[in-house]
Amino acid sequence: MTRELTWIGLLATGLILVVLGVAMLREPDRQADAIRDLRVEAVTAGMDLYAENCALCHGAAGEGLGATPLLNSEGVQSMAYEDLFKVIERGRYNTLMAAYGANEGGIFTNAQIDTLIAVIQYGNWSAVAARVDELGLTPPEPVLVELTDETLASVRGLPDGDALAGGLTLYAAECAACHGANAEGTTLAPALDSDELRARLTDADVSRIIEQGVPGTLMAGWSRALSNEDIANLTLLVRRWPELTAAGIEIPVIEAEPVDMSPEAVAQGEWLYGLLCAQCHGSTGFGTAMAPALNNQTFLNETPDAAIQQIIALGVPGTNMPAWGGRLSDADIAALTAYLRSLEPTAPAIVQPSAGVAQPQAGAGGGPPWRQN
Ligand code: HEC
Ligand code: HEC
Ligand code: HEC
Structure with a gap:
């Protein structure tokens, strides 16, 4: 009886020693596992925030949309943690990138911003896209104003026709809504097909206005969205619009339909x-x-x-x-x-500002635990 107990005791002690030994050997692994688990948790939480707040501009898989930059590039992934934090917390002045940090009047705590950084630095963008889709938040596909092939063919027939056609394609997609289908101007923006403008502005002036915009007006700067070649083609188009008119080239105006209230x-x-x-x-x-x-x-x-x-x-x-x-x-x-x-x-007569801005947290503090490795 006592002998059996001694044996069991010895066996148990041996087992404990073995388990402890293995555990001690595995200690660094365990730390790595713990950090990995924290990262997985952060990425999972961040994916939902990304889907709800970022996908509509940066794309479901971080691929960028229109003039909004992609986030799924190595360049962005390897940005310093502090820089990513700053962009998301403070936004970029005078761009569509808003300040999301509670400290700046936005909606996210520092911990939430950290989860978004986890998505950018450790996330898997196809998993993000799948999550965005699951939540029904995949942004709609771009639909562009289309010029007929016939119109473009007539433009290509003019001298330097390819550059003019390139300019006209961009014009129809990006500028016509404000400056009018045929550059005749609207209540929003002045005519661009105008002898007065061509006399007043040199080509360099026109390029600069397109590039930098006119501060304080609806005319935004296009330097981030358009290449130098695009801007040169648009400038050429503004200069030579009378040739289009002379060739009988006209873009049909799309009439606004009355709103269907069904x-x-x-x-x-x-x-x-x-x-x-x-x-x-x-x-x-x-x-x-x-x-x-x-x-x-x-x-x-x-x-x-x-x-x-x-x-x-x-x-x-x-x-x-x-x-x-x-x-x-x-x-x-x-x-x-x-x-x-x-x-x-x-609708209420007076604007009701809604409460519920997240409480700011104390200091960003050099980053969350899943980065400590
Ligand atoms: C309304 C559109 C819009 C939304 C929504 C938006 N962004 Fe942006 N974001 C932009 C634009 C535009 C820029 C480029 C700003 C500039 O020109 O520097 C940008 C830039 C960035 C950059 C810097 C990229 C670089 O290459 O420097 C990061 C990081 C970023 N956004 C993250 C986010 C995150 C995270 C969210 C969601 C919380 C988000 N953005 C939501 C429009 C948006
Ligand atoms: C990324 C944030 C954001 C999203 C998403 C957004 N808006 Fe806006 N919207 C704004 C801001 C900011 C303003 C105020 C602009 C200003 O200062 O004039 C605004 C202004 C407006 C206005 C003009 C309000 C006024 O008082 O003049 C309308 C209308 C509007 N938005 C409709 C929409 C509709 C419809 C959608 C969805 C298809 C939408 N917005 C999505 C940020 C947003
Ligand atoms: C959201 C409306 C809007 C869009 C889109 C727009 N513009 Fe403008 N644009 C304006 C307004 C408003 C002005 C007048 C600014 C001012 O008061 O000086 C202007 C001015 C200009 C001028 C200077 C005109 C002059 O007589 O001094 C040029 C050139 C121009 N835009 C080119 C373009 C081109 C090319 C595009 C497309 C890439 C474009 N704009 C898109 C609103 C717009």
Whole structure:
């Protein structure tokens, strides 16, 4: 009896020693495992934040959209932690990149910003895209204004036709909405096909305006979105527009349809609103720290349908309001307008700023634990 107990005791002690020994050998591994687990946790949390807040501009897989830069590049992945933190916390002045940090009036705590950095530095972008899709937040595909092949062929027939056709293609997609289909000007922006302009501005002036914009007006600077060649082609187009007119080349004007207020259109608009707008303008349009309320009498009374559609399509340059015209069809923009209009009968007279900005945390402190390796 006692002998058996002694044996069991010895055996147990031996086992403990073996387990301890193995554990001691594995200690560095365990630390590595723990750091890896923290990273997985951070990336998982960050993917949802990315889907809800970033995918619409930077793309479901971080591939970038329109003029918004890609995030899935080695260049961004290898940016210093502090620099990534700063961009997300403070935004980039005068671009669509908003300040997301609570310290800057945004919606994220430092810990949440850390999870977004985890996605950028350790995430797997196809997993991110799958998560974005699962949440139903994949941004709509760009739809561009299309010039007919016939029109482009006639333009190519002119001297330097390829450069002119390149300029016209960009013009139709990026400039026509403000400057008019045939550069005749609109209530938003002056004519570009104008002898007065051609006399007043040299080619260098025109290029500079396109590149840098006109501060304090709707004319944004295009240097980030367009190449030097694009800008040269647009400048050439402005100079030589009279030749297009002389050759009988004309881009048909797309007439704005009256907004369809059918229950189906309003429902489609409500669905799109939840998907694309609620994150900034609040779930029922009452606004957040990121964007103003839309659901109020003042805005809805004073803004005609056409103006709402124009704001949605063109965005508000120099603010966080994205341009949706390249990504949503006219029908989608009309449906969004119908939804906003449907709020008018019940909209409050005074803007109700919604509370709920996350509390700032104390100091960024050199980064989260999953980086300590
Ligand atoms: C409304 C559009 C928009 C949204 C939403 C947006 N960004 Fe950006 N982001 C931009 C633009 C535009 C830039 C480029 C700014 C510039 O020109 O320097 C940018 C730049 C960045 C950069 C720097 C990239 C570089 O190459 O320097 C990072 C990192 C970034 N964004 C992360 C995020 C994260 C994370 C989110 C979500 C919390 C987010 N962005 C949401 C538009 C957006
Ligand atoms: C969101 C509306 C908008 C868009 C889009 C836009 N512009 Fe402009 N643009 C303006 C406004 C407004 C002005 C007048 C600025 C001012 O008051 O000086 C202007 C001015 C200009 C001028 C100077 C005109 C003059 O008489 O001094 C040029 C050139 C120009 N834009 C070219 C372009 C080109 C090329 C594009 C497309 C890549 C473009 N714009 C896109 C609104 C826009
Ligand atoms: C990334 C944040 C963001 C998103 C997403 C966003 N907006 Fe905005 N929006 C803004 C900001 C910021 C402004 C205010 C711009 C300014 O200062 O003039 C604005 C302004 C507007 C205005 C003009 C309001 C006024 O009082 O003049 C309308 C209309 C609007 N947004 C509609 C929409 C719709 C519709 C969507 C979805 C398709 C949307 N926005 C998505 C940030 C956003």
